[in-house]
Amino acid sequence: MKSILIASTSTVHGSGYLEYLLDELKLHFKSAQEILFIPYARPGGISHDEYTKTVSKAFEKIEKTVKGLHEYENPKKAIQNAQAIFVGGGNTFVLVNQLYKNDVLTAIKSAVTSGTPYLGTSAGSNICGLTMNTTNDMPIVYPPSFKTLGLVPFNINPHYLDPIPGSTHMGETRETRIKEFHAYNTQPVIGLREGSWLEVKDDSLKLKGTLDARIFEFGKAPYEIETNTDLEFLK
Structure with missing residues (x-):
C-alpha cells in the first residue's frame, strides 16, 4: 500500500525543522525505526553530512534514527532495503541531476509503490509529480531529463504564493508562471x-493542513480547494 506525504515545506514560520509535521510523521513512519534520507538537493551549499545531521535532530524528537543515502556504497540497494525514505528540499535541478547520475529514480519509485513510506518536502515534493517543470528553482545544473517519479498524476508547485495586493513587484506571479507552463503542457x-x-x-x-490549495487545470480558470478535499478527480 502506498504511503506518501508530499509537503510544501520543511519549516513553517515560527517553528523548527519539520516541527509542524512531527505528529503526522509519528503515524506516517510508525512501522520504521530508521529513515533513509536523500540529501542531494543540498540547500544553501551545506554538505550532505550537515544536512543529514539537521534531519536527524528533528527525527530524534519522535525517536527515529536517520542515515543519509550518501553514506552507502550502493545507493540502489540502500533504497531497496530502506524502512522509510525522506527526500529533503533545496534546489530541484541539483536533486534531480544527482538522482539521475546515481540511477536511483526507478529504485525510489519501485520502493514507494511497493509500500515503503515516503516523505518529500519542497524539492523532494516536486519530484513526486510527473515532471519537475513547475519548480520555483533556478536551473543551476542541467539534469538529463525533467521527468521525475510520477507518484501522483499531476505536477506540484511547492511554496505557492498568492499575489500581494498593492505590491509594486513587476515580475511574474506564480499563477502567471503556471499558466505559461500550460501553454506547452496539459497536466494539472x-x-x-x-x-x-x-x-x-x-x-x-x-x-x-490548515490552508486551501490552488488548482490549475489545462484550459480552465484556476480555482481553490479546501483542506481535507479528496483529489481523486485529478487522477
Missing part, C-alpha cells in the same frame, strides 16, 4: 501553500 498543477501537504494512502489522495 497543484499550488501547495506553506504548511500544507498531500497525503497518499494507496488509492486515496487528499489535501491536508
Whole structure:
C-alpha cells in the first residue's frame, strides 16, 4: 500500500525543522525505526553530512534514527532495503541531476509503490509529480531529463504564493508562471501553500493542513480547494 506525504515545506514560520509535521510523521513512519534520507538537493551549499545531521535532530524528537543515502556504497540497494525514505528540499535541478547520475529514480519509485513510506518536502515534493517543470528553482545544473517519479498524476508547485495586493513587484506571479507552463503542457498543477501537504494512502489522495490549495487545470480558470478535499478527480 502506498504511503506518501508530499509537503510544501520543511519549516513553517515560527517553528523548527519539520516541527509542524512531527505528529503526522509519528503515524506516517510508525512501522520504521530508521529513515533513509536523500540529501542531494543540498540547500544553501551545506554538505550532505550537515544536512543529514539537521534531519536527524528533528527525527530524534519522535525517536527515529536517520542515515543519509550518501553514506552507502550502493545507493540502489540502500533504497531497496530502506524502512522509510525522506527526500529533503533545496534546489530541484541539483536533486534531480544527482538522482539521475546515481540511477536511483526507478529504485525510489519501485520502493514507494511497493509500500515503503515516503516523505518529500519542497524539492523532494516536486519530484513526486510527473515532471519537475513547475519548480520555483533556478536551473543551476542541467539534469538529463525533467521527468521525475510520477507518484501522483499531476505536477506540484511547492511554496505557492498568492499575489500581494498593492505590491509594486513587476515580475511574474506564480499563477502567471503556471499558466505559461500550460501553454506547452496539459497536466494539472497543484499550488501547495506553506504548511500544507498531500497525503497518499494507496488509492486515496487528499489535501491536508490548515490552508486551501490552488488548482490549475489545462484550459480552465484556476480555482481553490479546501483542506481535507479528496483529489481523486485529478487522477
